[in-house]
Amino acid sequence: FEPINGENRVCFYSFSLDGEGYPFDNVQHSFMVSNTPIFVSHISKDGAWSLVESHHGVGWIPSSDLAYVNPAFINAWENKKYAVVIKDETPIVTEAGTFLFDAPIGTLLPVIQETATQYLVMAAVSNEGKMARIFRAKLPKSNSTAKPIPLTLYNLARLANEFIGKPYGWAGMYGNRDCSSFTKDFFAPFGIFLPMNSANQAKFGRSQVDLSDKSDALKLNAIRSRSIPFLTLLAMKGHIMLYIGAYKGEPLVMHSFWGIRTTDSRNPDGRHLVAQTAITTLHAGRELPNRNPEGDFLSRIQSMAFLTDLIGSQD
Numbered sequence: 001f002e003p004i005n006g007e008n009r010v011c012f013y014s015f016s017l018d019g020e021g022y023p024f025d026n027v028q029h030s031f032m033v034s035n036t037p038i039f040v041s042h043i044s045k046d047g048a049w050s051l052v053e054s055h056h057g058v059g060w061i062p063s064s065d066l067a068y069v070n071p072a073f074i075n076a077w078e079n080k081k082y083a084v085v086i087k088d089e090t091p092i093v094t095e096a097g098t099f100l101f102d103a104p105i106g107t108l109l110p111v112i113q114e115t116a117t118q119y120l121v122m123a124a125v126s127n128e129g130k131m132a133r134i135f136r137a138k139l140p141k142s143n144s145t146a147k148p149i150p151l152t153l154y155n156l157a158r159l160a161n162e163f164i165g166k167p168y169g170w171a172g173m174y175g176n177r178d179c180s181s182f183t184k185d186f187f188a189p190f191g192i193f194l195p196m197n198s199a200n201q202a203k204f205g206r207s208q209v210d211l212s213d214k215s216d217a218l219k220l221n222a223i224r225s226r227s228i229p230f231l232t233l234l235a236m237k238g239h240i241m242l243y244i245g246a247y248k249g250e251p252l253v254m255h256s257f258w259g260i261r262t263t264d265s266r267n268p269d270g271r272h273l274v275a276q277t278a279i280t281t282l283h284a285g286r287e288l289p290n291r292n293p294e295g296d297f298l299s300r301i302q303s304m305a306f307l308t309d310l311i312g313s314q315d
Contacts, residue, residue, distance in 0.1 A: 023170045023258070030057045030196045031172020031181065034092075034101040035109065035124050037077075038066065056184065056196040067126035067133075076122065076134060079110035083119040083139055084147035084189040086159060088166065092123050094135045100125055104175070105162060106188035108147060109139065117141055148191030156230040159189060160244065160254060168256050168275040179240045182256040182277055183233065186242065192307060202235030207306040216298050220282075223251050223304065231307045234282075236300040243304075250281050253297070260285035261295025 011027040032038070032054055042051040043063065050063045069077070085107040092100045092109075100123050103109075109121035123137040149155050163186065169176020177185065180201055184194045194201050202208070209226065211219045223234065224246065232243040234253060241253035255278070259271035262285075272288055282298035285291045293299075 023168075023173055025170060025173060028171040028173060029059055031169075031175070032061070033104055033107055035103075035107065040066065040068075055193060067124065067130055069124075069132045073124075073132055073134065077110055077124075079122070081111045082108045082147045083111050083114075083121055083144045084108050084149070085139070085144050086149070086189055087143040087162060090139070090143040092121075092137045092139065094123075094137050095120070098135075100135060100137060104185060105159070106185040108188070109137070111146075112136060114141075119144060145189070147189060149189045151190050153230070155190075159186065160230070163254070163256075163277045164279070166256070166277045168258055168277070170258075177256050177277065179256050182254075183240055183242055187307070198235060198238060198240035201233060201240050202303055202305050204305060204307075207308075209304040210302070211304060212302040219298060219301055220251070223282075223301075224249065227251065227304065228306065228308060233305040233307065234301050235303045235305065236297070237302065239300075241297070244279065252279055252281060254279050260288065261292035262288060262290045263292040264290045 009027065010025045012021050012024065013026060036054055038052040038054045040050050040052050043049070044060075048063055049060045050066060051060055052058070052066065085103045085105055088104050090103045090107075092103050094100060109119075109123060112120045112122060114120065118141055119139040121137050121139045122134050124132040124134055127133045149159070163177075163182060166182075167174075167176045168178060169181070170178050172178070172181055180194070180196055180198045183201060184196060187194055194204055209222060211222060214222070223243065226232075227234075227243040229243065229245040234241045234243055239255070239257065241255040244252050244254050246252060256276065257278075258275055259273040262270040262272050264270065270290070270292075272285055272291070274284075280297075282301070283296055285295075
C-alpha cells in the first residue's frame with residue numbers, strides 16, 4: 001500500500017494499455033493477512049499511515065490496521081509448533097464462539113494444544129489501545145494441519161486443488177490473489193516462504209536457468225527436460241507460473257492471471273478474461289480466433305527457478 005494525500009485511493013493509468021487499467025491499481029502493491037508479524041519503522045506526520053516491514057515486503061499500511069505487541073506477547077507467540085490453514089476463508093472463532101477473522105490458505109497460528117479433531121491456537125486482535133490481545137481460538141483439523149506439510153506429490157496436488165477457480169486479485173485486491181500471491185500462499189504450508197512480487201520470486205530459488213535469449217523450441221526442450229513438477233517456477237516479465245507436469249508431452253502450468261491477449265479491428269489490445277487461478281498450457285487461448293500471438297506464454301518466458309534446494313531450509 002502507499003498513501004495518496006492521506007487517503008487510501010485507487011490509481012489506474014491508461015485503460016488502453018496492457019496492464020495499466022483495471023484491476024491494476026498502482027497504489028496497491030501487496031496484501032497481508034491477519035496476524036502477520038510486522039516491524040513498524042516510520043509513521044506519517046498525521047499518524048494515518050505506517051511504514052512496515054514483513055517477511056515478504058516493505059510498504060505503507062493504514063495505521064488503523066495494525067496493533068503493537070510487548071515482550072510478553074512475543075514470548076507467547078514465538079511458539080515452536082504452528083498450525084497452518086489449508087482451506088481458504090477458514091473462520092477463526094474463539095472458544096466462546098466469537099468470530100475474529102477469516103484466514104486464507106497459508107495462515108500460521110501458534111498451537112496451544114490439540115485434540116483428535118481440532119487445534120486450540122492463539123489468535124490476536126487489537127484492543128482499544130492498539131495493543132494486540134491474544135485469544136484462544138478453535139481451528140478444525142479439517143481446515144488445517146501441523147506446519148510444515150510433508151512435501152509429497154500427493155500433498156502438493158491436494159493443496160493445488162484448493163486454489164483452482166479462486167478469483168484473481170491484483171496485489172491482493174479484495175483479499176484475492178494475483179500470480180505471486182498464489183505461489184506464495186501455495187508454498188507456505190510446506191515451510192517454503194517466497195517473497196512477494198514475481199520478479200523477486202523468479203530469483204528466489206538458488207538455481208535458475210536463463211531462457212531470455214532462447215528460441216521457443218529451446219525453451220520448450222529445457223522446460224520438458226529440466227522442470228520438476230510443483231517445484232519449478234517459470235517467469236516472464238510481470239508474471240510467474242508454477243510448472244505442475246506435462247500431458248502428452250505438453251507442459252502444464254498453474255497460475256493466477258487476468259486474461260489472454262486478443263487483437264482485432266475493434267480492439268487491437270484486448271483481453272479474453274480468465275480472472276482466476278487455472279491450469280493451462282504454455283499456449284493458453286490458442287483456440288481463440290482473435291488470440292494475439294505476441295501474448296503467447298512460451299515466447300515470453302525468460303527464466304526457470306528451481307525450489308528443490310529450499311526444501312526444509314526455512315522451516
